[in-house]
Amino acid sequence: MRSEQEIPIFTNPGKEILGQDAIQFLRNLGRTSWIDIKGVDESRSRVITTLLHGNEPSGLLSLHRWLLTNPRPVTNICVLIGAVDTALELPIFAHRMLPHQRDFNRCFRAPFDGLQGRLARSIIERLELLQPECICDIHNTSGTGPSFVIATADGTQTRVLAEKFCRRMIVTDFRLGSVMELKVGCPAITIECGGAQDSEADEVASQGLECIATEDDLFMQGNGSDMYDLPDELEVLFSPLRVELVPVATIAYEEEPSELADVSITPTIEHQNYGVTHQDYRLGWVGAGGLPSLSARDAAGQEQVHTLLREDNGWIYPAQNLRIFMATTNATIAATDCLFYAVPAN
Ligand SMILES: [Zn+2]
Incomplete structure (x- = not known):
């Protein structure tokens, strides 16, 4: 029997896993899972994490739509679908975390207590093996609002990555134990896509995902990719x-x-x-x-x-x-x- 913190990896899953819709997909997964999509260049990987909060579905919904297209990204894309059990708890997509659980996105530092802590440690171990080019953790804000990126350090690569999703970036000094704080040798950002009820929120996730999946050189600037109407100016706010x-x-x-x-x-x-x-x-x-x-x-x-x-x-x-x-x-x-x-x- 699999131990509870062992996270299954589904490589290039087909319809039997993806199901008809995102909820069926979650039911088929049943637990925190990795979805690996093989890239044209299998020597490189990019990581997307999402649904660490069960009531923040924009990342999952856009990923599911993308997975149904049988994609062939430029590099491997490894997707961590986080709080599957929380999201499926009725009413669906209503709970940030379950009453007896820790906040999953506060568990990415020691002590790795409880199920969420042990899962976080397992995720960190895989990230260290993957050595990805970027980590993008996709969330929704609790209330309605515009999209923005949060990062723990400013820098050209972080800004270029942030611009793939939206026009605002907040550089925070707080260390809460979230995914974006991990130091595994690549830029890591949190994307707050706006509220789960905001119609633009899924589009923010989809637009960024499209860039991550199709751009061979992720950090090349001014690559003329006006196809997605990427902003050329990013507003950066410091130390909220x-x-x-x-x-x-x-x-x-x-x-x-x-x-x-x-x-x-x-x-x-x-x-x-x-x-x-x-x-x-x-x-x-x-x-x-x-x-x-x-x-x-x-x-x-x-x-x-x-x-x-x-x-x-x-x-x-x-x-x-x-x-x-x-x-x-x-x-x-x-x-x-x-x-x-x-x-x-x-
Ligand atoms: Zn969140």
Whole structure:
């Protein structure tokens, strides 16, 4: 019997595995799986990971469509389909992770505890063997919003890779144990395709996948590939802060102050994922508890919430004009992960 952390590899799977649709495909896999597609050049590999969060299907959906075309990419493409069991838990594509599980995309560093940790270690071991040219980890944002790439280091190769998917890149100082933090000798990025419900999100994943599968030299710049309308300018934002609830605080998404929660955030906060949030924009209410209900520590652990937010008569406003992204109205995600990321707009 296979051990639970042993990840099966399906090479050039046919219809019996791919099924009619992505859900049938997941049912046929049944567990975390690698899908290997042999390339014209079998000496090189590129890696795509996706569905590490069960409620973020854009990467899976675009990959499944691509796999059905019986593709022959320029190099081997090795795809890791992550939280298959979580995605299949009813209602389908509704759970980031199951209640008894760790967040899969926080498990890519020691200690490799629990099933997700052991699977992550197995994935890392394969990546070290593969020595891929790139690692692209495809996600959806929790709320609606534009697509962007997250990377842990800026650099020409990382930027060129990011541009294959979208126009924005965020360089983060945080180390949370995610796939993109792995150092296996190639650029690694997270692609946030926008919300799972956003119609453009699957297209972001498909466009990037097409580039990864067809471009012989991935890092050649200005290769005239206007076929996919690739942007020639990438907006890069550095060192965002994560605005979090402090452990004892509770949150509600209501326009007016909630009597049941310490923090109320406007239910239209997701609109702020686009453009600049002006310092006069009312983000919500913290009441008598004030800003100590919220925290925004930088990567060095210093509290920076006052750099981002101010309180005026119990209401929360930006302390300066902000670029907000990954704002969610899912109270569970806000409480267990963060309310939003932000950087000063100038
Ligand atoms: Zn995710």
